[in-house]
Amino acid sequence: MIDATVEARHGHRLLVLTDDGRSLIAVMRGRKSDITVGDRVSIGELGSGQAVIEKVQPRRNLIQRSDAWKAKSQAANIDQAAVVIAPSPPFSDDLLSRVMIEASTQNVTVALLVNKSDLGAQRAAIEPRIVLYKSLGYEVFECSAKTDPQGTVARLAPWLAGRTTLLLGQSGMGKSTLVNCLIPNAGLRTQEISTALDAGRHTTTFTRLFDLPAPLSGRIIDSPGFQTFGLEHLSESQRLHAMPECQALLGQCRFHSCTHREEPGCAIRAAVKDGRIDERRYSLLLKLHEETRVNAPASWRR
Ligand SMILES: Nc1nc2c(ncn2[C@@H]2O[C@H](COP(=O)(O)OP(=O)(O)OP(=O)(O)O)[C@@H](O)[C@H]2O)c(=O)[nH]1
Ligand SMILES: [Mg+2]
Ligand SMILES: [Zn+2]
Missing domain, CATH: 3.40.50.300 (P-loop containing nucleotide triphosphate hydrolases)
Structure with a gap:
């Protein structure tokens, strides 16, 4: 078996780049349907530029x-x-x-x-x-x-x-x-x-x-351009943690279930008021909060 990186994917057909620098067309065995570009795989060669994916390595991210x-x-x-x-x-x-x-x-x-x-x-x-x-x-x-x-x-x-x-x-x-x-x-x-x-x-x-x-x-x-980029697979704490200006405020609201709108003792709103959080970013934060609240819960979330 040879190790390779997934270069592209179209349905069940993949293009893989072997560690020795060759591009091969590879097919997936069974239903390993979550293979994506950048995945590290082990392949078996079938000859004439074709290969079959034998194994997908664990991902770093x-x-x-x-x-x-x-x-x-x-x-x-x-x-x-x-x-x-x-x-x-x-x-x-x-x-x-x-x-x-x-x-x-x-x-x-x-x-x-x-x-x-x-x-x-x-x-x-x-x-x-x-x-x-x-x-x-x-x-x-x-x-x-x-x-x-x-x-x-x-x-x-x-x-x-x-x-x-x-x-x-x-x-x-x-x-x-x-x-x-x-x-x-x-x-x-x-x-x-x-x-x-x-x-x-x-x-x-x-x-x-x-x-x-x-x-x-x-x-x-x-990658192809997108018109939407939903973050519904993320929890609120993951999202806040990923916004540099909100990180330090995580868990600081008085109420655990704070929606950062009207609740007293909201650390986020206090930060918006004194300029530590930009209004534009605050609007986004509310929008993301609303999207996840409306659609929760989903079993596929991280
Ligand atoms: N004026 C100007 N036009 C540019 C520049 N770079 C790209 N373009 C033009 O912008 C248009 C879109 O470029 P693409 O490279 O196809 O854009 P893309 O982001 O790959 O788009 P998608 O594949 O649809 O996601 C083309 O007409 C390019 O010629 C630039 O530096 N200046
Ligand atoms: Mg493009
Ligand atoms: Zn709050």
């Missing part, structure tokens, strides 16, 4: 998003994540924060990657929003994958070196364009290709892991 019915795996065994945003199309602070919360619960460092910095006036308009995340301690990278690929690579290379990085973000922010400038022959289809083919919007449809070519090192995972 797993990034998921969920709704009231089920959790969906995004990637496993990652070292860090970058949420890619841009001045245009508009990005959502709500989605951005949700990704950051999920990553933190998995002990995954998360940075903000502000792409399309070439869009001058629009870029300036989003600055106050970016300042918020800086103040919360998140690292922020600026780049323009399309107009300055070399500068983008130079800026990101040290951060990417030797680690597996998951790119997440809404559609159209430039995740695939970024991957393309890091891996010139990645052959990813960005929207331009599809526009040229007149096939309408052509966005990334599956998650894919790439080895970064020398002189870069590490791995990068491109």
Whole structure:
């Protein structure tokens, strides 16, 4: 048996990268349906580039998003994540924060990657929003994958070196364009290709892991843009613990079942009042609290 990493998955068919550097098509035996990109597997080779998954190793971490019915795996065994945003199309602070919360619960460092910095006036308009995340301690990278690929690579290379990085973000922010400038022959289809083919919007449809070519090192995972990012698989204490400004307030409310709205002795509301918690983040916190309260309990939660 050979060890490999899952590069991509489409239904029951997987693409795996063996530790000796070969890409093979692999099928799952039985119903190991929860295999995801980044999983470490042992495979048996069947010849002519085909293999069968024999075993899935335990995971170090797993990034998921969920709704009231089920959790969906995004990637496993990652070292860090970058949420890619841009001045245009508009990005959502709500989605951005949700990704950051999920990553933190998995002990995954998360940075903000502000792409399309070439869009001058629009870029300036989003600055106050970016300042918020800086103040919360998140690292922020600026780049323009399309107009300055070399500068983008130079800026990101040290951060990417030797680690597996998951790119997440809404559609159209430039995740695939970024991957393309890091891996010139990645052959990813960005929207331009599809526009040229007149096939309408052509966005990334599956998650894919790439080895970064020398002189870069590490791995990068491109993923499809999302429009929702439910955190219903997380408990309230997990969510609060994953918000840097709320961590210290965990368990400080007078009532254990505090909803942080009207209860007396609410530590969260007190912090909002004196500016330790930003109003925008407080709204998100209430929204997340409400979502989980309405839909609880679910047996699949962590
Ligand atoms: N102006 C500008 N446009 C960019 C930049 N980077 C990417 N784009 C454009 O933004 C559009 C979307 O880029 P993609 O890389 O496909 O975006 P994506 O995040 O992978 O989108 P999904 O696959 O749908 O999630 C394309 O038309 C790119 O050419 C940039 O730095 N500046
Ligand atoms: Mg893409
Ligand atoms: Zn409270």
